[in-house]
Amino acid sequence: MGELSFIHAADLHLDSPFKGLSHIPEAVFHKVKNSTFEALDRLVQSAIDKQVDFVLLAGDLFDNEKQSLKAQVRLRHAFEKLQHHHINVYMLHGNHDFLSGNYHPITYPDNVFIFSSEAVTHFTYARNDETLAAIYGFSYESRSVTAEKAKEYEPVSETIPYHIAMLHGSVYSNTDHDVYAPFHLTDLTRKDFDYWALGHIHQREILKEEPPVIYPGNIQGRSSKESGPKGCYHVVLSDKGMELTFLPLHSILFRKLSVNISGCEEAHQLERVILQKIEDTKAQTGPELVHLVLTGVHANFWEWKQAAEDIVQLVNETLMYQNNWTYIYRSELSRSKQDPFGRLKESSHFAGELLRHADEASIQPYLDELFRHRQAKKFVQAMSLEQEQRVKEKAKQLLIDELLHRGGE
Amino acid sequence: MHIKSATIFGFGKWVDYTIDFTDEQFICMYGDNESGKTTIQQFLLFMLFGMPPKKRAGYKPKTSGKMGGRLVVDDHDAGEFVIERMDDVRNGKAVCYTPDGQEHDEMWLQDRLQGMTKETYQSIFSFSAVDLLDIRNIREEDLGEVLLGIGMTGSNSIYALEKRLDAQLGELFKPFGKKPEINQQLATVDTLFQSLQQHQETEGAYRDKKEAFQQLSDELRALQDERNEAKDAVFRLEKQRQALPILKEYQHVKQQLAMYPDPLFFPEQGINRFEQLNQQVTPIRSELSVLQHSLDEYAANRDAIWKGFYDQAVYGQLESILEQKQQWLDGQKELDRYEKTIQKLEWQMQMELKQLDAGISVDDLQWLQLPFSVEKTWNKLKNDADQLLVTKEQLEDEHRQLLKEEEYLHVQKDKLQASLADKEQEKILQETVDQYHRQQQMLDDQGERTKHLQQLNNKKEKQAAAWLASGMIAAVIITAVAFLADRMFLAGMAGVILAASIGQWTAGKRSRRELEQMLVPKKHVANQVSESEKQAAEQNLADNEALKQELSVIQDKLRSNEMAFLKWEEKQSGLNQREIRLQKQITEQYSQYPFLKRMDTTYWPALFHPLKRVLDLQRDKEQQKQNSEQQRQKNRCFEERVNQFFLDMNWETTGKSVAEKVTKMENVLQAYRDGLARIAQYDQWMNETEAKQREVRQKVRVFDEEIANLMNMAGTYTEEAFLAKGKQLEEKQNYSAKMSELGDQLARILPGDEYETLPVMEIPDERTLESAYETTSYRIEEIEQKLEQKRQERADIQADLSGLESSESYSDTLHRYTAELEKLENLAEEWAVLQSAKEMLTETKRNYRRNYLEQVIEKTTRYFRLLTGAVYDKIYPPGENQPFQVEAHDGIRYDVNELSQGTVDQLYVSLRLGISEVMSQKHRLPFIIDDAFVHFDPARTKRMAALLSEVSKQQQIILFTCKPDVMEAAANVIRIDSKSFAFPCHK
DSSP, X not given: OOOEEEEEEOOOOBTOOOSSOTTOOHHHHHHHHHHHHHHHHHHHHHHHHHTOSEEEEESOSBOSTTOOHHHHHHHHHHHHHHHHTTXXXXXXXXXXXXXXXXOOOXXXXXXXXXXXXXXXXXXXXXXXXXXEEEEEEOOOSSSOOOSOGGGGOOOOOTTSSEXXXXXXXXXXXXXXXXXXXXXXXXXXXXXOOSEEEEESOSSOEEEETTTTEEEOOOSSOOSTTSOSOOEEEEEEEETTEEEEEEEEOOSSEEEEEEEEOTTOSSTTHHHHHHHHHHHHHOOSSSOEEEEEEEEOOOSOHHHHHHHHHHHHHHHHHXXXXXXXXXXXXXXXXXXXXXXXXXXXXXXXXXHHHHHHHHHHOOSGGGGHHHHXXXXXXXXXXXXXXXXXXXXHHHHHHHHHIIIIISTTO | OEEEEEEEEEETTEEEEEEEOTTOSEEEEEOOTTSSHHHHHHHHHHHHHOOOHHHHHTTXXXXXXXXXEEEEEEETTTEEXXXXXXXXXXXXXXXXXXXXXXXXXHHHHHHHTTTOOHHHHHHHHEEEGGGGGGGGGOOHHHHHHHHHHHHSSOHHHHHHHHHHHHHHHHHHOOTTOSSSHHHHHHHHHHHHHHHHHHHHHHHHHHHHHHHHHHHXXXXXXXXXXXHHHHHHHHHHHHHHHHHHHHHHHHHHHHHHHHTSOSSOOOOTTHHHHHHHHHHHHHHHHHXXXXXXXXXXXXXXXXXXXXXXXXXXXXXXXXXHHHHTHHHHHHHHHHHHHHHHHHHHHHHHHHHHHHHHTSSOOHHHHTTOOOOHHHHHHHHHHHHHHHHHHHHHHHHHHHHHHHHHHHHHHHHHHHHHHHHOOOHHHHHHHHHHHXXXXXXXXXXXXXXXXXXXXXXXXXXXXHHHHHHHHHHHHHHHHHHHHHHHHTOHHHHHHHHHHHHHHHHHHHHHXXXXXXXXXXXXXXXXXXXOOOHHHXXXXXXXXXXXXXHHHHHHXXXXXXXXXXXXXXXXHHHHHHHHHHHHHHHHHHHHHHHHOGGGGGSOGGGHHHHHHHHHHHHHHHHHHHHHHHHHHHHHHHHHHHHHHHHHHHHHHTOOOTTOOHHHHHHHHHHHHHHHHHHHHHHHHHHHHHHHHXXXXXXXXXXXHHHHHHHHHHHHHHTOSSHHHHHHHHHHHHHHHHHHHHHHXXXXXXHHHSOHHHHHTGGGOOOOOHHHHHHHHHHHHHHHHHHHHHHHHHHHHHHHHHHHHXXXXXXXXXXHHHHHHHHHHHHHHHHHHHHHHHHHHHHHHHHHXXXXXHHHHHHHHHHHHHHHHHHTTSSEEEEEXXXXXXXXEEEETTXXXXXXXXXXXXXXXXXXXXXXXXXXXXXXXXXXXXXXXXXXXXXXXXXXXXXXXXXXXXHTTTSOEEEEEOOHHHHHHSSEEEEOOTTSOOOEEEO
């Protein structure tokens, strides 16, 4: 039984736009725009460097809704490069790049094997005329697959040394994501597969070690929610067992950074503290987008808030022109968790009245001016309850802040 | 909440000052102006709500380092607790101590104050005379504002907030605006959206283009196939066209071939064989005829030869004559030779004689005899004469010599005699030396010399004997030779030799005699001389002796010279005799051979031999002449016969030499002989030729049989017919070969499948072919054009596809659009927040007014009636364009402007109290009033005090005043004096 090595990646979401980065400068925008491709290039390079047998791509390579030809062309280039190095690619389509979706008729090279139906099928991989592995999988034909596809996986032959299953879906318990091709972990472990190459969940996770059931996560974070190193797994299977190595591929690192500024007496000290903190915690390679949270402010919140905004701008100007740039794309001052309105809400004075009224009021009617605006309604989505609630809270906060803290100005 | 006591550690002018508010609800703080009332008020506010550092700095006491204080408070919920603030502790933040010993911070305190801020507190629970001025101008909205202002933060704050919100909203969005941010963002997003749509459509076209590309590729392939087919067709047509002439010829040949009989019997290689046979037989036949011809010729030639011959007898005669021819010829030759020899001898003789130049002619020779002795005689004479001459000369020389010698010796003798020493002296010396020498040498000298001389003598004797013997032997030999060789002069020579040897021997004898004389021993002189004498004498003697010796020698020589003269004279006489004898002999010879006279005797011996030779020659010549004559006789006999034959034959003889005649005869005979030989030759040839003819005829018969055989096989009887049939066969074969050759050519030209159909192929019409070719060519051109067009189209699409593939427009726009859309959403949310805030504020304001105005007016009316002593019953809140109105108990309504200042103050106080009552149902914070009653008259002041006293049952009221009447009206008064402690004083 020879050694088998491959790379397992998923959720490439090539060329799909980022979230929460509406205010970034042009240079960063370009870098961000290209980051998924850079991550793809790194994936290819890793595969070549590690001389793997093949690459598994477990779905969501791109987004049908925002399909760009570039994404597919670049993907083809990547595949061609792999072909040049005799590396096969086994890929399937997930809920974002489902088969019936909107994608361009790009022909991939012969080293690419695509699971082209919703039924579980398999390919065999042979090296030097010796069949080494069977790779199983299915593709999403439409946007959602709710069947318990995991139960349909069956190893075909005992003579093949390795059986690798690819599955784009989520565990039943997962509530963050739509439940696609849902499975229980036991559905997977019951079968005699050597490796479960999962996709769909962007957060990297090893659900189980024996046998390995793994979400590699996406290869490039695309919003503040997808922070931390992103990449793929390099897997080596042999009769001695499995070697599993995470290879970071991200081109840009999303990072949430908490800085306690209670030690600062004056606003100008903030810059040094923030810079120091960024310096101390920076990953050694590559640019990063930082979500900065400043904690430890008790009094004079508004003064600090204003100052913090200015300082962040200064810090960005300092860091964003470096080679391994860092850009703070979002910053906030955290407030104490205590209900700021507590007693005030009960008081009979205006603020109390205001708070009580706000709780009852529906803000929807207030917003017709914009949300029903002929031009705006094309682009501005009606608010979700969640958003509505957030807006209301923000409005309340604003009013109370303005009335109570800035009233005297 | 109730303030029980306040302790000032330091605040403004107050240091370590404690105010005990006791448990009273209504307390009047009385003090003059500048007594520190306001400072105390500020201290209370500072204690309750804190104070910014800057403001705090203004109240730093000048006399103390401490700033801060303590407030003991009794709270409805929390009970009694202490609030402590120090300027330098926690930045002036409060520390609260509850009775249970716990310590609490500012937040806790704020909770106790139920979020009340200093501003709110001031607006609700405190007022001063200054505030009273505003009420005259209060209108409906103003009252709302005032209410809000009183109820919360003061009307200005809310108003300002509303304004700010409006401004912010206006900056963000206007439904019909363009400049506000959202409007702009909308435009941006819209533009991007359009652009995105466009790019999406463009990229959407990718699929179509790709399909079009595929379709074009298919079409291209089809067209290519079509073109290839057409090209193939053209190719075939071209080949057919090319093959057409050959094809035609092929058909023609095929037809021709059909005309020949199919099985055509003819021997294999018949013509060839036939011709070969003919070829082989022809030379044989010609040989035969040549042979016949030769035979005829030979016969003719032979006969011709026979005819040319003479009669047989003639040839016999010729033969007999000619047999002698050789003899004759030899004779002729001999004659010639004789003649030549004679001539030669004559010439030789002449030459010899000439050379001799002895005056002898040839004729002289005839009688000249020269016997053998002559030579010897001549030789002897010559030698004698020579010898005589030599001796004569010798003697002359000798004579001369002797004369010269004599002369010389005389001279020498004289010379020596002159120089010779004294004879006496010399004698003595000589004696001395001699004496000595004699002693020494006498003996040795003697023996040795004798011995020596003896030897010499013996030797000379032997030599003389030898000379004599040898001379005699030589003379005998030479004489013998002379006789043998008949040379007489040699005999003479022998005589000479003999004489010489005798002479020698004689001379030897004489010298021996001399020697023998010398051998006679000499006598000795006896004289003794000493050694030294001897040496001196010897020296002198040696010199003298030498001279003497010389002289004696010369004297000896002179004697010998004389002797020699004697001898010479003797010799001279001998010579003269010999001369006479010789001359006699010579004269004898002259008479015998007169020609010798012309010659010196010396040359005589030399003349003998040449002369002898000439004489021999003369003898030879005579002999030759004799032989020649004999030979000539013989030849003349042969010539006679020849001439006779010529006459017999009657041949031409004139002018012809015998040799010529003989030659002619020989020719005739030779011609006869040759003719006979040739006839024999011809006979032999004829025999051979006939034999050969027979042989050749046999060969010819074999060939004839074979030819007949061939004819038979071909079924023909004549050669012509045979050849014709052979030619026919050759033609048929040619056609057949041609056909197969053409077939090969066609196979090369025509495509395989078409070639297969050759046997049945219809010959296409040339014009049809041409037309089909052109049509197809044109078609190819058309297809090519189409192909080019399609290719171009496909290339264009390819370029489009590449463009699309490399284009980032859509991707770029998408990212940009998403970002801008998000920005728009963010702005929209921002706007929504502001809008919601504004709307909520507005609504709350409206509700607030609506909810509280009624209560406030009711409470206000009650207080107002109390304060005015029931002069006014009702209060109407401000309406539209109308200020506050009050209704007197007589029912008359007054505008607030129409009221006196005092009444307005009362109204205001009532309003504040009313509001406070409504508002503070929950709060019940102490009410602080600062000299609000300056315009009140004493009655009103009393009523006011009573009212406040009643109000204070609900909440603590602290009244600051500088007016004594107010102080008097109040129940509990604390006098404020900075120099003393303040105590509550009870009346």
